[in-house]
Structures are given as C-alpha cells and as structure tokens.
Amino acid sequence: MAPDDGRNAYQPDGEPERIAASARADTGAIDDLYIVRVRGLVVDFRIGVYAHEQGVTQRVRIDLTVEVARPDGGFQEDHRRVYCYDRLTKGIRKLAGGGHVRLVETLADRVAELALADPRARRAEVTVEKLDIMPDAEGVGVTVSRSRQT
Numbered sequence: 001m002a003p004d005d006g007r008n009a010y011q012p013d014g015e016p017e018r019i020a021a022s023a024r025a026d027t028g029a030i031d032d033l034y035i036v037r038v039r040g041l042v043v044d045f046r047i048g049v050y051a052h053e054q055g056v057t058q059r060v061r062i063d064l065t066v067e068v069a070r071p072d073g074g075f076q077e078d079h080r081r082v083y084c085y086d087r088l089t090k091g092i093r094k095l096a097g098g099g100h101v102r103l104v105e106t107l108a109d110r111v112a113e114l115a116l117a118d119p120r121a122r123r124a125e126v127t128v129e130k131l132d133i134m135p136d137a138e139g140v141g142v143t144v145s146r147s148r149q150t
Contacts, residue, residue, distance in 0.1 A: 033122060036066045036083045043093055046100040047107060047130065054100070059131040060107070061139055062092060066115045067123040083120055091117075104128045104141045112146035123147045 044057035066088075071081040091114045101107045108128040115124035124146050129139030 032070045033067045034070055036068055036085050036088075038062065038064050038085055038089060041089060041092060042131070043096045045096050045107065047102070047104065049102050058133075060104075061127075061129045061131055061141075062111060063127040064088075064111060064115060065125045066121050068118075069120045069122060071120075083118055088115060104130060105144065108142055108144040109146070112144055116146060116148055121148065 041062045042059055043062065045060045046055070046057050047053065047060060048058065066083060068083040075081055092111055095107070095110055095114070101110075108126045111126045111128065112124040115121055115126070125143060126146075127141060127143040129141030131139045133140050
C-alpha cells in the first residue's frame with residue numbers, strides 16, 4: 001500500500017453544499033426507513049393492580065421508537081410528509097384520560113398500537129415505567145415491540 005500523500009484527505013471546502021445537494025437527491029439507498037423517537041414523556045395514569053393504586057394517578061414515563069417508511073421523493077421540507085410525533089404524544093395523553101389500566105404491559109401495547117395506527121409506521125418499541133413505585137429504583141416497567149403485519 002502506498003503512503004498517503006494527503007491528496008485523498010478529507011477536504012471540507014464545499015462540503016456543506018455537496019451534502020445538502022445529495023440529501024435532496026435520490027441516493028438510491030436500500031433502507032427506506034427513518035426513526036422517530038419520544039423520550040421521557042411523563043404522564044399521570046390511573047394504573048396498577050393493587051388496592052392502593054385504585055382511584056389515584058401515578059407518574060408514568062414513556063419512551064418510544066417508531067420505524068417509519070420514508071416518503072417517496074423525500075421529506076421536501078414538508079411537515080405533512082413526515083410522521084407526526086406531536087399527534088402521537090397527544091394520543092398518549094388522551095389514553096391517560098381513558099380509565100384505569102391494570103398492567104404496564106397493557107399500556108405499552110396500547111401506545112404501540114397508537115404508534116402503528118399511522119400506515120407509514122412499520123415497527124414500534126415502547127417502554128413504560130411507573131416512576132414512584134420503588135424508593136430505590138428510578139422506575140419499574142416493561143418494553144414491548146410491535147410490528148405492522150404485512
């Protein structure tokens with residue numbers, strides 16, 4: 001192998017413009033997904049199986065990752081072409097007003113179903129943690145993964 005004479009070194013001149021132009025172009029990439037994340041959403045839910053959990057709310061932290069199909073032709077700086085995390089978080093807050101949920105597993109499934117309601121969503125991974133259950137743990141809960149059936 002010949003020694004590097006510096007001619008093949010990274011050259012930053014013009015790089016931002018080239019990257020921006022290639023981002024607008026069809027790259028021919030094989031992977032047609034992108035990831036939408038919501039981290040650390042804390043919502044009060046009526047949740048739990050024990051008597052002391054009935055009729056009260058508990059802080060629940062929700063983290064989720066949604067794999068979403070990229071729009072044909074790219075994003076084009078158009079918010080209507082992308083998966084709406086705002087709609088998703090509003091839907092989660094609406095779930096909080098929907099009555100008592102016994103299991104964190106059930107809640108995680110419901111959030112995953114909500115995430116997959118958008119036909120562009122392919123897979124959702126949801127973590128639900130009750131935050132105030134154990135004094136020596138930051139949170140306790142579960143993670144579920146759901147995929148769109150094809």
